[in-house]
Amino acid sequence: MTDTLTADVADTRMVRSATVESAREASSIEMQRLHKRFGRDTVALDGVDLTIRAGEFFTLLGPSGCGKTTLLRILAGLEEADDGRLAIGGRDVTEVPPHRRSVNTVFQSYALFPHLSVRENLAFGLKMRGMPPEEREARVAKIAEFIQLGDLVDRRVDQLSGGQRQRIALARALVNEPDVLLLDEPLSALDAGLRSQLQVELLRVQKRLGMTFVFVTHDQQEAMVMSDRIAVLNGGVIQQVGPPREVYEHPVNAFVARFMGHDNLYPVTARSGSRLSTPLGELTAEQPGKGGLLLIRPETLDLLPGEVAGDNHLPATVAERLYRGSHAEYRLEVGETTLQATVNNRGRQLPERGDRVTVTVAPGDLVTLSE
Amino acid sequence: MSYAGVIPSARSRGMVRESRHLLFTVAPGATWILVFLVLPSAYLMGVAFMTNGPYGLPEMPLSLESFKRLAGFGFLGWSPGNLYTLLRSLWQTLVSTGLVVLVAYPIAYYITTCREKWRPILLLLVVVPSWTNQVIRTFGWMNLLAPGTPLSELAEALGLISANMGLYPSNFAVTLGLVYNFLPFMVLPLYAAFEKLDTAQVEAAQDLYASPVRAFWHAVFPQTLPGLLAGIVLVAIPAFGMYVIPELLGGGKGMMLGNLVANQFAGGSNWPLGAAGAILMLLATFVGLFVMRRIGKRLGGGEEVVI
Numbered sequence: 001m002t003d004t005l006t007a008d009v010a011d012t013r014m015v016r017s018a019t020v021e022s023a024r025e026a027s028s029i030e031m032q033r034l035h036k037r038f039g040r041d042t043v044a045l046d047g048v049d050l051t052i053r054a055g056e057f058f059t060l061l062g063p064s065g066c067g068k069t070t071l072l073r074i075l076a077g078l079e080e081a082d083d084g085r086l087a088i089g090g091r092d093v094t095e096v097p098p099h100r101r102s103v104n105t106v107f108q109s110y111a112l113f114p115h116l117s118v119r120e121n122l123a124f125g126l127k128m129r130g131m132p133p134e135e136r137e138a139r140v141a142k143i144a145e146f147i148q149l150g151d152l153v154d155r156r157v158d159q160l161s162g163g164q165r166q167r168i169a170l171a172r173a174l175v176n177e178p179d180v181l182l183l184d185e186p187l188s189a190l191d192a193g194l195r196s197q198l199q200v201e202l203l204r205v206q207k208r209l210g211m212t213f214v215f216v217t218h219d220q221q222e223a224m225v226m227s228d229r230i231a232v233l234n235g236g237v238i239q240q241v242g243p244p245r246e247v248y249e250h251p252v253n254a255f256v257a258r259f260m261g262h263d264n265l266y267p268v269t270a271r272s273g274s275r276l277s278t279p280l281g282e283l284t285a286e287q288p289g290k291g292g293l294l295l296i297r298p299e300t301l302d303l304l305p306g307e308v309a310g311d312n313h314l315p316a317t318v319a320e321r322l323y324r325g326s327h328a329e330y331r332l333e334v335g336e337t338t339l340q341a342t343v344n345n346r347g348r349q350l351p352e353r354g355d356r357v358t359v360t361v362a363p364g365d366l367v368t369l370s371e
Numbered sequence: 372m373s374y375a376g377v378i379p380s381a382r383s384r385g386m387v388r389e390s391r392h393l394l395f396t397v398a399p400g401a402t403w404i405l406v407f408l409v410l411p412s413a414y415l416m417g418v419a420f421m422t423n424g425p426y427g428l429p430e431m432p433l434s435l436e437s438f439k440r441l442a443g444f445g446f447l448g449w450s451p452g453n454l455y456t457l458l459r460s461l462w463q464t465l466v467s468t469g470l471v472v473l474v475a476y477p478i479a480y481y482i483t484t485c486r487e488k489w490r491p492i493l494l495l496l497v498v499v500p501s502w503t504n505q506v507i508r509t510f511g512w513m514n515l516l517a518p519g520t521p522l523s524e525l526a527e528a529l530g531l532i533s534a535n536m537g538l539y540p541s542n543f544a545v546t547l548g549l550v551y552n553f554l555p556f557m558v559l560p561l562y563a564a565f566e567k568l569d570t571a572q573v574e575a576a577q578d579l580y581a582s583p584v585r586a587f588w589h590a591v592f593p594q595t596l597p598g599l600l601a602g603i604v605l606v607a608i609p610a611f612g613m614y615v616i617p618e619l620l621g622g623g624k625g626m627m628l629g630n631l632v633a634n635q636f637a638g639g640s641n642w643p644l645g646a647a648g649a650i651l652m653l654l655a656t657f658v659g660l661f662v663m664r665r666i667g668k669r670l671g672g673g674e675e676v677v678i
Binding site for chain 1: 569571572574575576577578579580581582585586589590593594
């Protein structure tokens with residue numbers, strides 16, 4: 001059984017190296033009812049059903065302890081699920097050990113081998129799979145050039161900077177041309193500038209190779225920049241799956257909304273048709289839905305000077321203003337309630353602290369969600 | 372111009388102060404080494420080249436007699452007895468060190484996989500026996516391995532030894548005693564090496580298609596080499612010169628170099644021969660250390676193995 005598996009993998013490889021990079025097929029991932037428990041009381045995954053499409057940049061997003069890393073480790077085979085099935089590329093791999101899976105991981109700590117040179121680190125996977133040395137060398141040279149670190153291959157790992165280590169860790173995984181690449185918070189150890197640069201690089205690599213990437217992060221900004229789709233996890237349960245815009249603009253519950261950075265959440269105290277009663281006042285929503293919470297995204301708000309009457313017009317006082325250059329963030333007080341607004345600074349007189357203003361919002365931008 | 376005399380004198384005053392500091396810090400250790408290591412060794416060196424007197428004490432004139440006798444040339448022509456003892460010492464060292472490595476690796480690895488609060492306790496359990504006097508522990512083994520004990524009867528039943536012989540005295544008992552005695556000296560440095568290891572590297576190796584065995588061999592083992600080499604030095608050198616264990620467990624055919632040397636002094640039979648044996652032991656130790664250092668440099672990779 002296992003022999004046919006490896007033979008199968010080897011065949012695919014040969015076909016792949018013979019074809020051009022862009023023509024390679026990527027693999028989909030299917031998870032069914034995955035459960036994982038640590039000890040008696042810690043539930044890491046509580047029935048995860050998820051399908052990741054071939055060639056997708058998919059992100060598992062959530063706070064620490066939500067189960068995202070456990071899920072990634074189950075995909076890698078480093079952790080075994082207590083229950084459920086896992087298929088990669090249409091093949092059931094639930095019980096396949098990590099070294100027999102065509103899946104590679106970029107570890108959070110990079111886990112480069114300190115006793116080996118960069119070149120030997122890059123060649124490790126190929127060597128373990130028994131690729132002849134000449135072919136190995138060629139592949140390593142190619143990948144080192146691809147990530148633009150060709151001149152570092154003879155260095156020792158401890159002679160590399162953080163950003164270089166990150167790229168070597170990425171290359172060490174990519175050189176094996178896995179069906180799926182797993183990335184466990186690979187950018188979390190880098191400073192902000194390098195981080196955003198590598199976000200773009202990583203995204204380009206993924207698009208160019210057309211490989212399925214599963215990315216784990218707790219940073220919702222990073223998730224939105226990079227992903228085709230995001231799964232938000234909490235308490236071992238998937239809360240929502242969707243493209244970044246959908247998850248950000250239409251979160252399904254208060255947890256997702258808060259995790260995506262939303263603060264403007266208000267209970268709906270009463271409703272009649274499209275009219276919603278909230279602590280801010282009466283508001284009209286185009287699609288009021290059934291949820292008990294109203295979400296007002298700060299960037300959908302506009303500020304008018306003075307008091308202007310009208311539908312979805314709320315009188316407010318500026319309590320605080322943070323000037324950010326391109327835009328400004330306002331903390332507004334509407335009666336007893338606080339409201340955050342992010343407003344573009346294009347050619348206008350900016351309201352000052354203490355000014356009376358009117359907040360307006362389009363009915364189409366109002367969303368309700370469940371608790 | 373007038374500074375010319377001032378500055379050097381200030382500097383030399385500083386140097387005097389510095390060298391005085393150096394003297395205070397280094398002197399006690401240096402004195403200790405001088406009095407208890409260098410001088411006795413020099414004395415032994417001298418004794419080794421002297422003639423054996425009628426009461427076993429060294430006498431003039433100088434001669435190479437003791438080294439000849441060590442190599443087996445006696446009054447009755449050449450006999451291989453001493454050479455056997457030397458070879459047996461080397462063999463026992465080699466075998467027991469090898470066995471210690473095989474036993475210590477799993478123990479050290481197991482301790483690193485335990486919860487942090489258990490680790491010091493487990494390490495303590497490894498070390499505690501060595502706080503008992505070595506002679507007492509070795510007597511314990513005598514009682515365990517003597518004829519008629521369950522272990523001996525088991526060995527008899529399996530046909531490993533002939534009837535009523537017992538597992539002790541024998542070379543096997545010596546090997547067993549050495550392995551038991553030196554185990555902690557291997558477990559501790561190996562544990563230190565394992566603890567430094569990032570467990571993610573083991574996972575990375577498996578993620579990169581290495582089976583558990585190959586992951587150990589390619590990712591773990593090379594990184595524990597400094598600990599392994601340190602352990603080998605800590606085990607092999609004292610094992611080579613061991614006296615108590617072969618004396619108690621070995622019997623007449625289990626003698627090692629340490630016993631040969633000790634007998635020349637204790638019985639008052641031949642000081643120059645004993646001194647020559649001690650010098651030989653010292654030389655063998657230096658050769659061993661030199662070889663280990665070379666191996667360490669070659670295999671240590673990034674990390675310089677300091678012995």
